[in-house]
Amino acid sequence: MALEKQEKEIFEGLELSQKNLIHFLHRIQARFGYIPPEMVDELAQRLHLSPAEIFGVLTFYKAFTLEPRGKHQVTICLGTACHVRGGKQIVEEAERRLGIKAGQTTPDREFTLETVNCLGCCAIGPVVVVDGVYHAHVSIDQVEKILKSATEKSHEKA
Structure with a gap:
């Protein structure tokens, strides 16, 4: 599946708002099995946040992982x-x-x-x-x- 189509699935149906950051992170992780760095950049751009702000959330919650996980x-x-x-x-x-x-x-x-x-x-x-x-x-x-x-x-x- 092309990245464009995956991004559409992740971002559709939710307001592009900082209040939905965690919802988007859950969607990204459900889709990829982890949070890929390129999706952090994409999310930062769409939500008008810095990648550092998103990494702050990612590292605070143990539910999110930046490393690919096993099947x-x-x-x-x-x-x-x-x-x-x-x-x-x-x-x-x-x-x-x-x-x-x-x-x-x-x-x-x-x-x-x-x-x-x-x-x-x-x-x-x-x-x-x-x-x-x-x-x-x-x-x-x-x-x-x-x-x-x-x-x-x-x-x-x-």
Whole structure:
């Protein structure tokens, strides 16, 4: 899809106003999977803001990312309940299996691995979330299966 058409989809239906900055950022991230630098420049121009002002918003909210993300989002809880039940070891196993550290994306952009301080479901920890699907009471032995199931599901959809 040409950038022109993508821009039209992002900017249509919303007033070109600074009050809609976060709405536009969500649309851009939904479309590209991250916020590309050229879209920051385009947004700055359209909303009469400096790129620095937009970067200020982007870096304030953890929901936005400036780096391309993987097709599959893996989030591992490190809150107190998950941590005492082996959350750190689960992160280490996922890092080993994926060949990346938490906060990184695999070179093939298949997986992005993240940790969070709490997912709010302490009773079922340790918890791993893959593409919005919660896996409860996860053990180190289950990590490989959980990661494989994500790629198998995406191949079924193709």
